[in-house]
Amino acid sequence: MATIKIPADLDAVLNKAWEETRKVPGHLGENEARFLGLLAACVPAKGAIVEIGSFKGRSTVMLANVASRYSLGPVVAIDPHNSPILLNHEANPGASSYRDFLDSIFAAGVSNHVESHVAYSTDVASSWNRPIRLLWIDGDHSYGGAKKDLDGFFPHLVRLGVVAFHDALNAFPGPIRVFVEDVLGSDRFGPAGFVHSIAWAQFRPEEGHAFREKRSSLARRASRLIPFVESGNELHGMAKRRYKFNRFRVPHSAIDPGHWVSLVDSPPPR
Numbered sequence: 001m002a003t004i005k006i007p008a009d010l011d012a013v014l015n016k017a018w019e020e021t022r023k024v025p026g027h028l029g030e031n032e033a034r035f036l037g038l039l040a041a042c043v044p045a046k047g048a049i050v051e052i053g054s055f056k057g058r059s060t061v062m063l064a065n066v067a068s069r070y071s072l073g074p075v076v077a078i079d080p081h082n083s084p085i086l087l088n089h090e091a092n093p094g095a096s097s098y099r100d101f102l103d104s105i106f107a108a109g110v111s112n113h114v115e116s117h118v119a120y121s122t123d124v125a126s127s128w129n130r131p132i133r134l135l136w137i138d139g140d141h142s143y144g145g146a147k148k149d150l151d152g153f154f155p156h157l158v159r160l161g162v163v164a165f166h167d168a169l170n171a172f173p174g175p176i177r178v179f180v181e182d183v184l185g186s187d188r189f190g191p192a193g194f195v196h197s198i199a200w201a202q203f204r205p206e207e208g209h210a211f212r213e214k215r216s217s218l219a220r221r222a223s224r225l226i227p228f229v230e231s232g233n234e235l236h237g238m239a240k241r242r243y244k245f246n247r248f249r250v251p252h253s254a255i256d257p258g259h260w261v262s263l264v265d266s267p268p269p270r
């Protein structure tokens with residue numbers, strides 16, 4: 001195994017990065033942002049950080065802050081910046097999030113550590129040829145969208161690298177289904193879990209079979225959520241309560257740095 005050291009100043013770096021991140025509008029919670037920061041610093045592999053879906057730059061600022069502090073950047077940020085729902089195109093046709101995104105990364109002092117692509121993920125994926133150590137998927141939350149995001153960049157994820165999906169435990173059809181079917185269902189992945197609504201897994205192509213039991217047990221619980229969200233319709237009443245009950249049964253608490261390293265930097269279970 002590669003060995004990874006937790007930087008002595010990681011807490012201070014995450015605190016500072018969160019101070020910058022919290023200023024940026026978006027739906028990434030504090031614990032999720034701190035977990036992303038941990039990923040930016042402590043994935044035991046070499047390669048780029050690729051972010052699909054930047055919006056106004058909330059997760060970009062966290063990732064770039066931490067990666068730049070340890071010279072582990074840049075962050076490749078991919079977004080066409082034309083989300084009709086988030087930008088309310090009905091009221092503001094043609095609105096873009098790009099200006100706000102640029103302002104966010106500039107104000108946070110990380111613009112030199114971000115490689116921005118104003119493009120759809122599939123367009124960038126078609127000519128992508130660099131190794132990836134962290135693939136952060138927070139773009140199109142439909143099933144087809146999340147599947148294309150994973151399929152387009154997964155061939156470049158390096159051994160011991162990590163894939164993470166946002167909103168897997170929020171009521172969207174794509175992230176949870178792709179994570180359960182394509183990641184937890186694959187013997188090419190090792191340790192895996194949820195932190196708040198982020199689903200994550202480490203690519204361990206040679207030894208993933210040794211983690212099968214753990215992945216299957218997580219998949220059994222997580223897969224119960226899929227029927228509630230697959231239509232993409234908002235949940236109400238009894239369906240909403242049952243969804244929340246099933247979500248409660250999926251372990252998703254925060255991971256501290258020591259625990260993280262023991263998960264992703266240790267040999268497979270016997």
Ligand SMILES: C[S@@+](CC[C@H](N)C(=O)[O-])C[C@H]1O[C@@H](n2cnc3c(N)ncnc32)[C@H](O)[C@@H]1O
Pocket residue numbers: 025026027028052053054055056057058059060078079080081082083086097119120121122138139140145
């Ligand atoms: C939930 S927001 C991202 C939030 C952001 N990560 C943050 O921390 O605030 C989803 C973003 O994905 C973008 N998006 C949608 N489809 C996409 C695609 N196919 N490729 C890249 N980005 C996409 C949208 O334009 C939108 O800005």
